[in-house]
Amino acid sequence: MTGKPSFAELVAEGAAVPTEGWDFSWFEGRASEARPSWGYARSAGERLARAEAALDVQTGGGEVLAFALDSAAPARPALIAATEGWAPNAAKATALLRPRGAVVVTAPDDAPLPFADEAFDLVLSRHPVTPHWAEIARVLRPGGTYFAQHVGPASVFELVEYFLGPQPASARGARDPERERAAAEAAGLEIVGLRAERLRMEFHDIAAVVHFLRKVVWMVPGFTVEAYEPQLRSLHERIEREGPFVAHSARHLVDARKPHPA
Template identity: 60%
Template sequence: MSVEQGRPLPFGDASFELVSSRHPVSPDWAEIARVLTPDGTYFAQHVGPESASELIEWFLGPQPREQQLGRDPEREASAARAAGLRIVELRTARCRMQFFDIGAVVYILRKGVWWVPDFTVERYADRLEQLDACIRAQGAFVTHSTRTLFEATRRP
């Protein structure tokens, strides 16, 4: 089920023993805590800080540090605690992503439209040609995908 950002979840208090999510943009910790039963679990994979930053910055240039703070696992954990959740596990992994041809880069930028929001091949033709030359010279372009595992429980 998908719920519009900022809207309450359409469920009663303490309705679920488990709430899960994959890549929430901005978890509504108070709503998560509200719908969990006492000792209920929130289990999710969040996008971590600076995910794919090397690729994003190739096209957009250096990005403001403040932009990544919302994805900081410790800040998210602090907000979860403030909403009455207890952090059971918080684990971040930074995984290597390799692009071996420019077609794969174009594909991922068309799928992950939030990385380079105004991306088109025509608009970024010069940067794509430069990246293609780098891939051919070095064998691959490397960036990193960051993910954070969250497990939290509602305090009884």
């Protein structure tokens, strides 16, 4: 009978998995995350079915937009565009979205959106690095909507603090939904709805931890197996002894509207 994979085998497996795109199917059976009750991709599809011109900001590998477009079919906007800042993701998104009638534009996440004023009646985004409210407001038509799922404050910080130690209050409070409400309103948008949830995550082996930290690079900046080998080995032994490592993700749903001029 074959025994359990060793620490070295699990770490090597987690380090070998490609990280392009936002397809998390590899984690099946190795890690889990509860999903928000609002069903973002399905709801985005309902919005797309009613839109004329839509933009997906920071689309990743295009997986979420592709699902939303498929759920909206046959009703789709006449114009569908997406932006992505990381070249490997942009290439993957282009291959996935072009057959669905969407154009993918490679654009840095922190740069102005490469589109004309009031070009879209719907702007979508799932887990943007930073929402650029002034740019979102600029490219929205009056009456248009920004509909997005954002990462919330102290998301997966149980794992972050395991590797980096206690984080300052400024880090724990970043991405606060009420601060984002204020920033959106300062850019001229009206918040129609704002919902937040914290959701249970479980990591069942150290391979899942390694792959997650390689894929979501801002969690532990500069993460490498070599740099964190002692912490990884200790966590592996803890999981083997006690069961899955539990953390909690934070998500909030933003529904904002650009008002018509007075």
